[in-house]
Amino acid sequence: MSTPPLTRPATRHRSTTVDGLDIFYREAGPDDAPVVVLLHGFPSSSHMYRELIPALADRYRVIAPDLPGFGLSAMPPRGTFEYGFAAFAQVVDALLAQLGATRYALYVMDYGAPVGFRLALRHPERVTALVVQNGNAYEAGMGDFWATTRALWADNSAANRDAMRPFLTLDGTRFQYLTGVKEIDRIDPAAWIHDQYFLDRPGNADIQLDIIHDYRTNVALYPAIHAYFREFRPPTLILWGINDPIFLPEGAQAFLRDLPDAQLHRLDTGHFALEDKLNDMVPLMRQFLEPHLHGQHAPRELDGKENDDANTRAD
Amino acid sequence: MNRPDSIDQIDRPRPSERPALAVPVIHYKKVDIDGVNVFYREAGPADAPVLLLLHGFPTSSHMFRNLIPLLADRYRVIAPDYPGYGQSDSPDRSGFDYTFANLADVIEKLTVALDLTKYSMYVMDYGAPIGYRLALKHPERVQALIVQNGNAYTEGLAAFWDPIKAYWADRSPAKREALAHLVTLELTKFQYTDGVSDTSRISPDNWVVDQALLDRPGNREIQLDLFGDYGSNVPLYPDFQAFFRQYQPPTLIVWGKNDVIFPEPGAHPYLRDLPAAELHLLDSGHFALEDKLDVMAPLIRDFLDRSL
Numbered sequence: 001m002s003t004p005p006l007t008r009p010a011t012r013h014r015s016t017t018v019d020g021l022d023i024f025y026r027e028a029g030p031d032d033a034p035v036v037v038l039l040h041g042f043p044s045s046s047h048m049y050r051e052l053i054p055a056l057a058d059r060y061r062v063i064a065p066d067l068p069g070f071g072l073s074a075m076p077p078r079g080t081f082e083y084g085f086a087a088f089a090q091v092v093d094a095l096l097a098q099l100g101a102t103r104y105a106l107y108v109m110d111y112g113a114p115v116g117f118r119l120a121l122r123h124p125e126r127v128t129a130l131v132v133q134n135g136n137a138y139e140a141g142m143g144d145f146w147a148t149t150r151a152l153w154a155d156n157s158a159a160n161r162d163a164m165r166p167f168l169t170l171d172g173t174r175f176q177y178l179t180g181v182k183e184i185d186r187i188d189p190a191a192w193i194h195d196q197y198f199l200d201r202p203g204n205a206d207i208q209l210d211i212i213h214d215y216r217t218n219v220a221l222y223p224a225i226h227a228y229f230r231e232f233r234p235p236t237l238i239l240w241g242i243n244d245p246i247f248l249p250e251g252a253q254a255f256l257r258d259l260p261d262a263q264l265h266r267l268d269t270g271h272f273a274l275e276d277k278l279n280d281m282v283p284l285m286r287q288f289l290e291p292h293l294h295g296q297h298a299p300r301e302l303d304g305k306e307n308d309d310a311n312t313r314a315d
Numbered sequence: 316m317n318r319p320d321s322i323d324q325i326d327r328p329r330p331s332e333r334p335a336l337a338v339p340v341i342h343y344k345k346v347d348i349d350g351v352n353v354f355y356r357e358a359g360p361a362d363a364p365v366l367l368l369l370h371g372f373p374t375s376s377h378m379f380r381n382l383i384p385l386l387a388d389r390y391r392v393i394a395p396d397y398p399g400y401g402q403s404d405s406p407d408r409s410g411f412d413y414t415f416a417n418l419a420d421v422i423e424k425l426t427v428a429l430d431l432t433k434y435s436m437y438v439m440d441y442g443a444p445i446g447y448r449l450a451l452k453h454p455e456r457v458q459a460l461i462v463q464n465g466n467a468y469t470e471g472l473a474a475f476w477d478p479i480k481a482y483w484a485d486r487s488p489a490k491r492e493a494l495a496h497l498v499t500l501e502l503t504k505f506q507y508t509d510g511v512s513d514t515s516r517i518s519p520d521n522w523v524v525d526q527a528l529l530d531r532p533g534n535r536e537i538q539l540d541l542f543g544d545y546g547s548n549v550p551l552y553p554d555f556q557a558f559f560r561q562y563q564p565p566t567l568i569v570w571g572k573n574d575v576i577f578p579e580p581g582a583h584p585y586l587r588d589l590p591a592a593e594l595h596l597l598d599s600g601h602f603a604l605e606d607k608l609d610v611m612a613p614l615i616r617d618f619l620d621r622s623l
Contacts, residue, residue, distance in 0.1 A: 010608075189402045
């Protein structure tokens with residue numbers, strides 16, 4: 001009695017030079033398939049997508065970069081690189097250009113949200129769909145957790161920086177993975193082993209504090225991001241761990257103001273929802289992406305040439 | 316578009332709808348064995364045949380992370396971390412013997428704690444002597460063997476082992492220190508990449524996670540103890556081989572033929588004692604699962620389906 005062999009598409013682990021920086025990315029799937037870009041959160045890297053990538057790669061070309069200062073990408077010293085979200089968006093934009101990805105769906109989580117939305121502001125016509133997972137674009141999503149961060153935004157003093165440092169320790173990292181999770185035994189401890197290995201590198205803590213300080217510039221862009229949503233109406237799937245203390249479920253609901261057609265699924269988990277809810281999220285994502293990336297109706301109101309390209313690639 | 320307001324209203328696609336892909340749930344658990352928290356990954360139906368995955372140095376059940384989901388629909392898969400590895404406790408050397416005899420005892424007690432009365436074993440590197448020691452204790456419990464770069468024959472201990480053999484012969488601090496390079500990042504990367512033709516298939520997660528754990532205070536001495544104790548496995552090779560001959564467990568050998576740690580000459584002698592074993596040589600190195608999973612998973616499923 002034999003069963004059909006299962007398999008798992010191979011993920012490639014590659015590095016390339018982007019704007020003078022060594023940028024690591026994971027890539028899987030057919031070269032000519034529609035592109036899905038996965039943008040990671042703090043303090044992780046493309047490692048957070050290690051299980052999602054093979055679950056999409058039979059249908060999509062999946063690209064998941066590590067931001068500078070994270071994972072296996074370069075960590076240039078402070079002062080030689082402007083650690084912040086404008087620079088991150090520039091690096092990802094340049095990487096995708098180098099990889100020939102001219103149209104793409106974006107999966108954005110945590111830091112990945114402002115990076116991805118900045119990318120969308122630069123190239124709204126390139127974005128075929130959005131999957132938003134605990135990735136914020138509304139003040140409503142930011143509650144008490146942000147008090148120490150807001151103090152840092154108001155005054156980037158040594159004392160305010162020091163107040164954030166516990167968040168960069170192993171306890172802080174474990175907190176991000178475990179808070180709000182109902183079945184702790186679904187969480188792979190490799191998640192925080194991996195993340196902490198990179199956070200503990202000499203010099204990384206102050207880099208992270210610079211990035212946290214720069215996060216305020218994302219909040220200032222929220223109105224522009226909302227205008228992009230309203231004008232371009234990207235097909236949007238919102239998957240939100242509703243027990244996340246960092247980005248509250250009110251932040252998920254708020255997307256519907258500007259994207260009334262978005263699908264919102266509330267997941268009974270925390271910040272890194274993929275860790276314990278992958279089995280629920282993969283079917284939702286595949287069902288959502290299929291008509292938008294492989295279907296006949298191309299993404300809305302874009303110029304015809306781009307749409308033709310997309311349809312050719314999809315077939 | 317549906318917009319459910321509660322968690323319960325999530326629509327799950329019907330199995331027949333095209334973009335649905337089943338993703339098995341993996342559980343990450345711990346069990347107390349004589350005061351030591353032993354971590355293990357578990358997946359699959361509770362009443363399915365059991366497959367015990369026994370890892371190599373310097374890794375943990377992490378090395379099976381990609382294989383487990385490909386077997387969990389049909390098998391109850393259990394992959395422990397030995398004490399001193401992965402997420403298991405690393406008790407102080409003064410109160411815990413880091414020997415293969417003791418690690419095999421811990422795994423035996425884990426099988427009792429989890430009520431595993433019959434099991435197949437996937438053995439790799441350190442997993443081989445640990446699994447074979449378990450087999451000597453309870454030969455009737457072993458339903459099948461999958462051997463991947465896991466040694467049981469002196470033919471398989473080649474030049475890589477010369478400095479380790481020197482420490483077996485002379486337990487001096489100098490001979491011990493001569494092995495310290497084996498726990499460095501450089502060697503950990505080497506174990507994953509050497510003999511691999513397409514290294515882009517090798518996830519750097521391997522050496523990030525392994526090295527983070529090797530670099531824990533005190534772990535280096537634990538590893539040096541076990542290099543020394545690996546010598547205790549070699550005198551047991553005749554017993555392992557007698558077990559193979561007497562019990563003839565269905566056996567699949569999948570061997571990365573470019574491995575310099577357990578090279579191909581260690582694979583062939585199994586056929587002397589297990590003439591019915593299937594031997595597949597793979598164009599890979601020591602951690603063959605990292606780049607040859609797409610070949611190995613179907614071989615393993617087919618073998619287990621026929622054997623169990």
